[in-house]
Each structure stands twice: as C-alpha cells, then as structure tokens.
Amino acid sequence: MPQIIGDAVVDELLPPAAAVAAVGTAFDLLAAGTAHDTPRTRHTAGGVTLNVMSAVAPTLDALVVKSYPVVHAGTFRASVITILVHGHRTGELRALVQGDLLGKRRTAAASAVATRAMARPGSSTVCLFGTGFQAPAQVVALAEVLPELDTVLVVGRSTDRAEATAQALRTALPRLRVEAGTSPERAVPRADVVVTATGASEPLFDGALLRPGTHVNAVGSNDARRRELDATVFRRAAHVAVDSVEVARTECGDLLANGLDPAAATPFADVHAGRVAGRTHADDITVYESHGLALQDLVCAVRVLDAAQAHPSTDVRGANE
Incomplete structure (x- = not known):
C-alpha cells in the first residue's frame, strides 16, 4: 500500500544535515553514471503552468516523478508539490511525498x-x-x-x-x-x-x-x-x-x-x-x-522512506486512510 508522507514527517526524518548527505549522494550517483535525471519541463495552458521532472536511480531501487502547478500570475512559487516514488524493479508506487519542505531542504x-x-x-x-x-x-x-x-x-x-x-x-x-x-x-x-x-x-x-x-x-x-x-x-x-x-x-x-x-x-x-x-x-x-534536480528529490525521498521504515512509530499514512 503506498504511503502518504507530509511535511511534518519530512521535517522529522530529513533534518538539514541528512539533506546535505542525501544531495551529496545524488551528485555521487551522477558522477558515477549510475543514475539519470530528466530536466524540468513546463506546460502552460489557461494561465496555469505545470512543471514536471523525473529521475531514475536503479542502485536505490527508485524512480520519481515530481510535479507542481504554478497558478498565480507574477510568481514562480508552486501551489503544492508532489513527489511520486516508485520501486525501480517492480514499478510499484511506494509513496506520495509532499515536496514543499523536502524541496526547500534539498535546495x-x-x-x-x-x-x-x-x-x-x-x-x-x-x-x-x-x-x-x-x-x-x-x-x-x-x-x-x-x-x-x-x-x-x-x-x-x-x-x-x-x-x-x-x-x-x-x-x-x-x-x-x-x-x-x-x-x-x-x-x-x-x-x-x-x-x-x-x-x-x-x-x-x-x-x-x-x-x-x-x-x-x-x-x-x-x-x-x-x-x-x-x-x-x-x-x-x-x-x-x-x-x-x-x-x-x-x-x-x-x-x-x-x-x-x-x-x-x-x-x-x-x-x-x-x-x-x-x-x-x-x-x-x-x-x-543551482536549478534543482529530480535526482536530489529522489535521494531525499528515499532517505525519508527508509527512515520511516526504521521508525515504525512515525505518523505515516497509507493511501486509503
């Protein structure tokens, strides 16, 4: 069952020091050629811009799709950011992670x-x-x-x-x-x-x-x-x-x-x-x-998921709750 992870859980499980370590890992994967990052694309219609970016990291058994709409004129700030985390081997959806605080910390x-x-x-x-x-x-x-x-x-x-x-x-x-x-x-x-x-x-x-x-x-x-x-x-x-x-x-x-x-x-x-x-x-x-890479989001999100699994008392919800 996919988990739903909000900013409160990210705040607990991805403190700034952990985010620094995770982003370092993302650059390690890029340097080694063992992960792939797809740049952001922007799709605009009716005054709304949808931003989409993705990454694949087989060694972490993960792929992510990150998306966020910008709906207000005169701003580049997203209204809400979501990160879908899939298993690389199975394609199974592991989690939907709120990306607002995670994005702030990884940036x-x-x-x-x-x-x-x-x-x-x-x-x-x-x-x-x-x-x-x-x-x-x-x-x-x-x-x-x-x-x-x-x-x-x-x-x-x-x-x-x-x-x-x-x-x-x-x-x-x-x-x-x-x-x-x-x-x-x-x-x-x-x-x-x-x-x-x-x-x-x-x-x-x-x-x-x-x-x-x-x-x-x-x-x-x-x-x-x-x-x-x-x-x-x-x-x-x-x-x-x-x-x-x-x-x-x-x-x-x-x-x-x-x-x-x-x-x-x-x-x-x-x-x-x-x-x-x-x-x-x-x-x-x-x-x-710095422009921000989905691979950075991927490694940060995986770190949060791994930490949540290691600490079962963390308030993480299933998708049907």
Missing part, C-alpha cells in the same frame, strides 16, 4: 554541498539575498558545512522583511550574529559567501563589489529570461559550476541572459567527485548555479 543542501567544495576554508560571513520561502533554509544548511560561520548579512528590498528573516535566523541559529538591511553595497564586500535566493529578474548587485575569494551560490534564476547575477560576476569568476549543464542550457538565466554558454561551465558532479578542483587559489571568485 539549501545543494548550496551547502557546493559551498563545502568551492568556498574558501574558514569562510565566516554569509550575505543572503532573499526574504522568501527558500532564503532562511539556505543559511541553516550552510551552518552545517561552515564551522567558522559567525555572521549573516540579510539583504532584502523591504527593511521589514529583511528584519523578519534575520529574526527567524537568530531564533534558528542563536550562535550567529545576524544583521538585516537593504544595501548590497555594504553587505557584499564583507562576505565570504554570497547566496542569491530571490525571484528577481534583474541583477541584485554589481559584480565589482565581490571581494577576491568570494563564493557565490545562485539559486533563484531558473528561467532563461531572469538573472540574479550580472556579467561582471562571470567576467571575474575563475570557476563556474552548474548542477546540470543540460538543465542550464534551457533555464540558467544568469548565464543565458548574460550571453554566456552553459556548456562552458563545469558539471558540479565532477567537482564533487574530485575530478575538477572547486577552487585553485584563495583569491578565486567561484560560482555555483
């Missing part, structure tokens, strides 16, 4: 995995652009891989929302000093790691503000017409990695809208496998373009 985990491989050791200050659904989770995940992290600078268009995000981070990570503001000119030059997790369609800051050695995680641009980073960032960057070149060819606005060829970027799986160095010099500026 943040991808930034953390990339930061671990590409940022300078000892990085202590993060500049976070964004005050929405995804933004705070980015910092929570980075805290798992940056042992010397002590300062977070939250930048938002609204002072009130920036402060609200900063307060949420102070509550979640009380050991950190968290500042809020609206000035990229003040925040970016102080950062070791910059995270852009917004719905912006135009660059958030002047790339000349980045100090040597900064690592950038670009999370929000998954449409060829939208960019969070300007061309200056890429002119200065010594290394640009993408979670998938195939995906980047269709939806990496940071590269496409700046007239750059995604094929010139490094697949991050090669960095994670050690085939390509994340950075070669302390002063290198590095960039990771």
